[in-house]
Amino acid sequence: MATETETAEEYVYYHQGGIPGRRPVLRGSKAYQTFEEIPLVDVTDITSPSFEARKAVADKVAKACAEVGFFYAQNHDVPQDVIDEIFAAIKEFFDQPNEEKMKVHIHKKVGFRGFEPLFETKLDSKTRGDMKESFLMGPDKTDAAQELPFPAHTGESVNNWPPNNERFRVAVTKYYNHLQRFSKELTRTFALALGMDEHFFDRMCTFPAGYVRPLHYPPQEVSGGEEPGIAAHTDFACFTVLCQGQVGGLEVLNKNGIWISAPPIPRTFVVNIADFMQHITNGYFQSTVHRVINKTGEERYSIPFFYAFDDEAELEVLPSCREEGKEYESVRVGEYIAHRFKISRTKHPDKAQVKHRGSLKERWGTLGRHNSGRSNTRRCRAGNNNHRRLEIDRPSIAAMAVFSLIIINKAGGLIYQREFQAGLQKLSTNDYLVLAGTFHGVHAITRSITPRIPTANPNPQTTSTPTTPSASLSWSLPEPGQPKTGIEVLETDRFRLTCFQTQTGTKFLLFTDPLMTNIDTVMKKVYELYADYVMKNPFYQLEMPVRCEAFDRHLGTWIRGRA
Numbered sequence: 082m083a084t085e086t087e088t089a090e091e092y093v094y095y096h097q098g099g100i101p102g103r104r105p106v107l108r109g110s111k112a113y114q115t116f117e118e119i120p121l122v123d124v125t126d127i128t129s130p131s132f133e134a135r136k137a138v139a140d141k142v143a144k145a146c147a148e149v150g151f152f153y154a155q156n157h158d159v160p161q162d163v164i165d166e167i168f169a170a171i172k173e174f175f176d177q178p179n180e181e182k183m184k185v186h187i188h189k190k191v192g193f194r195g196f197e198p199l200f201e202t203k204l205d206s207k208t209r210g211d212m213k214e215s216f217l218m219g220p221d222k223t224d225a226a227q228e229l230p231f232p233a234h235t236g237e238s239v240n241n242w243p244p245n246n247e248r249f250r251v252a253v254t255k256y257y258n259h260l261q262r263f264s265k266e267l268t269r270t271f272a273l274a275l276g277m278d279e280h281f282f283d284r285m286c287t288f289p290a291g292y293v294r295p296l297h298y299p300p301q302e303v304s305g306g307e308e309p310g311i312a313a314h315t316d317f318a319c320f321t322v323l324c325q326g327q328v329g330g331l332e333v334l335n336k337n338g339i340w341i342s343a344p345p346i347p348r349t350f351v352v353n354i355a356d357f358m359q360h361i362t363n364g365y366f367q368s369t370v371h372r373v374i375n376k377t378g379e380e381r382y383s384i385p386f387f388y389a390f391d392d393e394a395e396l397e398v399l400p401s402c403r404e405e406g407k408e409y410e411s412v413r414v415g416e417y418i419a420h421r422f423k424i425s426r427t428k429h430p431d432k433a434q435v436k437h438r439g440s441l442k443e444r445w446g447t448l449g450r451h452n453s454g455r456s457n458t459r460r461c462r463a464g465n466n467n468h469r470r471l472e473i474d475r476p477s478i479a480a481m482a483v484f485s486l487i488i489i490n491k492a493g494g495l496i497y498q499r500e501f502q503a504g505l506q507k508l509s510t511n512d513y514l515v516l517a518g519t520f521h522g523v524h525a526i527t528r529s530i531t532p533r534i535p536t537a538n539p540n541p542q543t544t545s546t547p548t549t550p551s552a553s554l555s556w557s558l559p560e561p562g563q564p565k566t567g568i569e570v571l572e573t574d575r576f577r578l579t580c581f582q583t584q585t586g587t588k589f590l591l592f593t594d595p596l597m598t599n600i601d602t603v604m605k606k607v608y609e610l611y612a613d614y615v616m617k618n619p620f621y622q623l624e625m626p627v628r629c630e631a632f633d634r635h636l637g638t639w640i641r642g643r644a
């Protein structure tokens with residue numbers, strides 16, 4: 082019989098692209114070759130007049146981003162006095178009593194700007210929360226102190242600045258301006274690193290979303306268990322430029338599930354790839370899991386700058402990174418950022434702003450838009466093609482996920498149920514049957530309550546008594562030629578249920594990430610596969626459970642191929 086130590090596997094748990102995951106810890110002969118330290122790249126030449134010099138930096142960046150997802154940027158040009166001043170100002174801010182800081186709590190503004198106290202966010206549900214406090218500021222069209230590409234608008238600031246603390250506001254804004262500039266320069270290095278025109282990203286960086294988030298991590302009790310300052314996660318924007326104070330605690334997860342320390346190195350930034358960049362490079366650049374645990378016994382301060390593109394920019398896989406025959410979805414930057422803020426801050430009043438996502442019919446109209454230009458594709462021709470892609474770290478971002486599919490027959494019976502993602506919460510068979518029957522009933526009711534709208538009656542009855550206005554109206558469905566649809570979309574923070582009903586009353590229910598933009602393409606493909614492999618199967622009896630191996634196989638292959 083195997084002993085416990087032989088069978089027990091050790092795992093590291095994390096959130097990657099907004100969804101939970103785990104990685105086995107591999108040692109000895111099972112271990113992969115992977116990084117054991119964070120590479121250092123001298124960025125002196127990122128704006129050099131010599132193309133060769135800029136390209137040499139880009140090649141090193143390409144290697145670091147493909148193999149590690151993190152690098153130290155040494156010799157950046159952000160002045161040390163600007164950095165010293167922001168550290169002094171944030172220390173002074175965090176040193177204040179909590180009541181004072183709570184005056185600018187993030188709930189006091191839409192947009193999640195302001196202060197968040199210790200333990201308020203919880204990236205790992207097994208903990209009491211992340212042991213850090215933070216302050217978030219970002220782009221503000223009304224702030225003339227920001228280097229805006231247009232004259233400052235009038236109106237109220239979206240940032241949530243502490244009152245009577247000019248030093249903090251000035252120091253943070255100055256740092257923000259430098260980091261916006263430095264990051265835009267880095268986008269050119271990244272473009273070169275990806276084998277593209279240096280200015281490829283410029284059109285997406287006219288008023289880019291960039292956020293400074295000063296952080297304070299009190300020391301955890303050395304004798305206690307591990308309390309994460311920030312639990313294991315990937316960043317969700319494009320890339321992060323992190324300025325660490327003097328105290329360490331940042332760790333980066335390698336392919337073997339081993340935490341690699343990224344200690345502060347004076348006068349360097351730590352740059353890491355985030356989910357957008359992983360998405361648009363088709364996984365060539367890694368959005369690598371990291372965390373902070375402050376076991377140093379000292380107060381730790383750090384200042385990440387999260388860089389994204391313009392809110393309106395569509396994130397599509399870059400032409401140089403596409404693969405023949407694969408389809409890719411696009412996501413809009415602003416929408417994705419809002420979603421990611423919301424899912425980890427469920428109490429924020431801004432959550433009430435549920436977006437209109439358009440009816441299924443409207444969205445069929447977008448078909449093809451996201452699929453254009455898919456032919457003639459090739460693999461990423463990044464700076465140095467010798468780097469091996471790290472397949473294990475390539476989940477697509479959460480916005481791409483198809484979670485599961487249910488098919489309901491016209492009598493409300495469950496005839497097919499399939500999950501496409503590991504780690505989903507499981508329902509019992511009975512619960513699935515109840516879900517199918519209940520949805521069927523509610524769908525029918527919502528069809529029947531489709532409101533009719535008043536139309537002028539062309540032949541009002543002539544009566545001798547005066548008529549009420551309604552008596553001269555008749556009532557009709559908004560589009561009389563169109564059948565009533567019933568519920569098409571139900572949505573929570575974490576998933577969207579989309580229903581497509583065929584002419585004969587069969588319903589297809591797809592559970593996906595709420596941000597997935599072209600569910601219609603997926604739904605259409607599911608229906609085509611159903612028509613080809615279920616309806617045309619001579620052994621299939623209509624309305625009965627679907628047990629067709631060819632349908633399962635083609636569906637599985639197609640859904641996996643999209644990821």
Ligand SMILES: O=C(O)CCC(=O)C(=O)O
Nearest residue numbers: 296311316331373383385
């Ligand atoms: O404080 C650090 O060193 C890292 C912070 C971080 O990972 C984050 O804010 O996403």
Ligand SMILES: [Fe+2]
Nearest residue numbers: 314315316371
């Ligand atoms: Fe992070």
